[in-house]
Amino acid sequence: MSLELDSPRTVEVSQRGLTARQAIADRVFRIGLVAATLTFVILIAGLFAELVHGSWESLVAFGPKFLWSSEWNPVTNHFGALPFIYGTVVSSAIAILVAGVVGIAAAVFLAEFAPPAVARPISFFIELLAAVPSVVFGLWGLFVLAPFLGSTVDPFIQRYLGFLPMFSGGIYGIGLLTAGLLLALMIVPTVAAIARDLIQAVPNELREASISLGATRWETVVHVVLPSARAGIVGACVLALGRALGETIAATMVIGNRPAISASLFAPSYTLSSVIANEFTEATSSLYLSALLELGLILFVISFIVNGCARILMWSMLRSQGRRP
Amino acid sequence: MIADSRLAPRRRLGGTAGILLTGFCSALAAGLLIVILGYVAIQGWGAINPAFVTQLPHPVGVPDGGVGNGIVGTIIIVAIAAVIAVPIGVLTGLYLAVYGRGLSAELIRFLAEVLSGVPSIAIGLFAYTICVKPFAHFSAFSASFAFAVLMLPLMIRTSEEAIRGVPTSIREGALALGLPDYGGVVHVVLPAARPLIVTGLLLAIARVTGETAPLLFTAFGSQFWELNPANPMAVLALQIFTYAISPYDDWHRQAWGGALLLILAVLVLNVGARLALGRHGKKS
16 A cells, blocks of 8 residues: 655765755755654644543542443532443444445445446535535534424334333434434445445456356345455444544534433433533533543543554555455 | 346346445435535525625624624634644655655554544644643634644645655656755655645645534634634634524524535535546646
């Protein structure tokens, strides 16, 4: 993947033929490059260090219990992250289930079956969907999706599946399910675009071999193409999951913002990012502020791990294909 | 191919059903964009008039009023962010493209990829602890700082790719003519890579223009014409959020109007970036 470029032999060049001024300029130039790169690395290190530093008071006060305590009470200064972790995980899980199925199916169609005249505009639309700002998704979710689900879809599901705890309880329109579906909309383009590229990267010889053995094109996709792109597609889904976990504004607008754990997907909930968005500027005590920063730290660590895994999965797939003779 | 009559009907049916199903999913994903865009356009169109884009927000119940200060604030904050992100991003990309071999370069690429997935709200918290807390008041500059960090991964990646795309022979030619290292890069490589770098910059600007979460505790918002980046400033995306979650119908109407403006700006930037890319691709 990475091209081996000949790097110019700066030292030798400056020993030969360059004037002293040019040699100095050359050196300044290289120092500038290294300085910019170091600035970038320091920024990332600083990001982590500042989040740890800011949440230190809460880290000391609550220790690891912060992760599984479900009390969030600014009045008594007791803080626990469990309701927010629950809301984040469940809404993101709904999102990735829906977006994974739809996105991979769309990617298969675009890469394998659609003629270019169809695939190009559809790809263009899906990529533009990724560019829609999350506050616009949130606005649409709040005034269109949530009322629609609350008045039509949710009651329908409850009538037939209401005996399941996940579909029981009051229906408000806003809640975990609405947030999950809205997040799914937002991450479908990520899954579809990356999976499409990865499917296209599968060597054609594999398809030809499969078809020559008598498989149909559909069977080729299901039994040959998708398995050989599996690691990368899983990586794309993990990457999209990372986006859903950290998405703030859209989730804040439709999840209902109530720090309670309920088995029902119709119930209002709260995510890590939306509690920070709602309460950060109103935090009165320094412990409160510190607890909110610790939620940010949790979010940062989760997203770092999730994204790191996704990149490694996708790189490993492209590497292994690049080396295939 | 699939319609071959010698195939067992079940296999043929499975193939057709599969293609229909996957086709439906792609139509669904693409159709959603049209549904959302259409809805925002219909709802937002009625709210947009000259007063809406030029006036200050009015209190609830006072007619007219607009998001003029938010539009100006967005431009100022994004411009400062670009001024911070461009040199760091382009120089880091240059470093990776020219000298970037070995473990440390791979690590920096990996960090850039991972940073692009860090939630914007976490970056907003970082900007808060660095640029707001020490000065004890919110400022537009802190928002620019957060936006710059958000722009960096994209700037670094597109710059590296743009510079790698310039044939090595061109740089070697510059060196052979006696140009020093920096001369070859500054006068030969960067001009050749510029269209792609500009495309990356436009995409990065489009990304942060719609960003809202970090603004909540950096730019904070303002009711006035605020031009000083050291003070809290109104931002369009933040105004949409505030209006949307308010209980007033008139503010909801303004939120749709703002959303239409924002979506138009972001789409124009995206389509512009793609067009610039397409033209460049054809030329080379």
